Amino acid sequence: MSYDWTPEMRDRYDELVRAARERSVPATTHYTREEWRWCGDVGLLGLSVPESHGGSGLDALGTASAMEAFGYGYADMGLVFAAAAHLFACAMPIAEHGTAEIRQQVLPRLCDGRWIAGNAATEDEAGSDLTSLATKAVRTADGYRISGEKSFVSNGPVADVFVVYATTDPALGFLGVSAFVVERDRPGVTVCPPMAKTVLSRCPAGRLYLSDTPVPASARLGAEGQGxxxxxxxxxxxxxxxxxxxxxxxxxxxxxxxxxxxxxxxxxxxxxxxxxxxxxxxxxxxxxxxxxxxxxxxxxxxxxxxxxxxxxxxxxxxxxxxxxxxxxxxxxxxxxxxxxxxxxxxxxxxxxxxxxxxxxxxxxxxxxxxxxxx
The missing domain is CATH 1.20.140.10 (Butyryl-CoA Dehydrogenase, subunit A, domain 3)
Incomplete structure (x- = not known):
């Protein structure tokens, strides 16, 4: 099997390297909104998202070659990681499993850099074991109410929207976990300040609290239990x-x-x-x-x-x-x-x-x- 790049992949790689090399890393504790909008302008935030929702519609090989250019050309891995986590852990689940309403509402903003996304999966007692989530999502007449605490949410302190994993039926183990799109300004959402860290330091990470946060049924990704x-x-x-x-x-x-x-x-x-x-x-x-x-x-x-x-x-x-x-x-x-x-x-x-x-x-x-x- 050949993994040779197409001419289009090579051209995109060269263009991204040039663009990244032209930018110096600001002397700020965390990446700036201006840096983030630049990531959107050059297409890094929507590489694998369908074109119909503001992305480039690249396959995995094309996406990887572009991310390789970003890692090679830009001198701050914190921003590279933040952009990749935003795209692969948040935008792609929405693109592949979101309702038409959520895709239309969220994805264009994620791809062009108007919004930042954070993946809210990890908890103090649940990292690799997604079946141990303490965060609960309880059904209501028109959707769900989510309560729980998330830790180590990359991009969390500055995120505009989160992909939140919560237990909808504890008796079903991994079949009882569901995923939701939760916007920052929802009632009951508390976003904590960035934690101090020495690695990937320019990507802010922090805790997220949800207290009886209401979300509509349309905010669920996939079917209940597919989280x-x-x-x-x-x-x-x-x-x-x-x-x-x-x-x-x-x-x-x-x-x-x-x-x-x-x-x-x-x-x-x-x-x-x-x-x-x-x-x-x-x-x-x-x-x-x-x-x-x-x-x-x-x-x-x-x-x-x-x-x-x-x-x-x-x-x-x-x-x-x-x-x-x-x-x-x-x-x-x-x-x-x-x-x-x-x-x-x-x-x-x-x-x-x-x-x-x-x-x-x-x-x-x-x-x-x-x-x-x-």
Whole structure:
């Protein structure tokens, strides 16, 4: 199977890299609304959303190539992650499972950057286990009332709308979970300030409280009880296309390390002439290319019977390669990597949480083992 890019994919990649390279990262604690609108203007927020709802209608391969360009070209992984989480964990579930009313109302605003979306799934006692949600959605005459508390909502403190997962029938386990679109200004919604964090720091994350929050039946995604399936569908997008941004990050790290190894001299010679340095960079290149193949295979086979296995393999390989590659880069740059907010330092802080979000490496290995019949 070939994963070669079409001319259109290559042109889009080059255009996005140029656009991203032209932008400096503002000296702000979190990304700005102006940055977000730029993401919408260049099409990053609606890559895989159908054109009829304001997106570009790209397939997974086309979407991944564009996300790779974003990760390669922009110097802040916090914004890359925020945009990808908005698209794959929020916009895509709405595009694929929302009512016509919700799609028409929400998706154009998400694609052009007028709105920011937050995925409200994680709770203090429910991360990887979606069946343990304490948040409840109780049926009413015209919809539902949702009550509960969500944690680690990426984009949450600035989000205009949330995709909220709640239990509609506790007796049914994963078949008793449903998903809802909840706007920020709904009664009973309390959005907390950003939590302090050192990784992906420019993407704000915080807690979300819902207290008897009314939502219409039209705000439910899919049928009642389909929440777990919708979540897994969004994770297939996220575990492949989101992590294409980290392929771009690793490409840039390898390029920077090669340039540094040619220029930096010790004992009268470039450090690239030392076998320890040369082999470390060779291993970095080997790691990123192997991860890239797994990721693009997962994208190409997103609808195949083994799609779950492919996404788990890709997510694990890319995230662990990103951490290892970023660590190698800091070793090659030495003390310079930790002075003045260098690219290598930012890359490391952007890579470290990648083995945790979208399902930890441990959970991915459980999925892999189960898919192998163990």
């Amino acid at each position: 777990a399936a919708i979540f897994q569908s969004s994770m297939r997008w996220e575990r492949s296309c989101l992590f294409a941004g980290y392929i771009g990050l690793m490409d840039r790290l390898v390029e920077r390390c090669v340039a540094h190894a040619r220029e930096r001299r010790q004992f009268g010679v470039p450090i690239g002439s030392f076998q320890a340095v040369r082999h470390r960079i060779a291993d970095m290149k080997l790691r990123v290319e192997a991860a890239r193949l797994l990721l693009y295979r997962a994208c190409a086979r997103q609808d195949a019977p083994d799609a779950l296995l492919g996404a788990a393999l890709a997510k694990t390989a890319v995230s662990e390669a990103a951490v290892r590659t970023a660590l190698d880069a800091t070793q090659i740059f030495g003390a310079a990597a930790f002075t003045g907010g260098s690219y290598e330092e930012r890359a490391l802080l952007g890579a470290l949480p990648s083995t945790i979000f979208s399902g930890t490496s441990e959970m991915q290995r459980e999925i892999i083992a189960k898919e192998l019949g163990l």
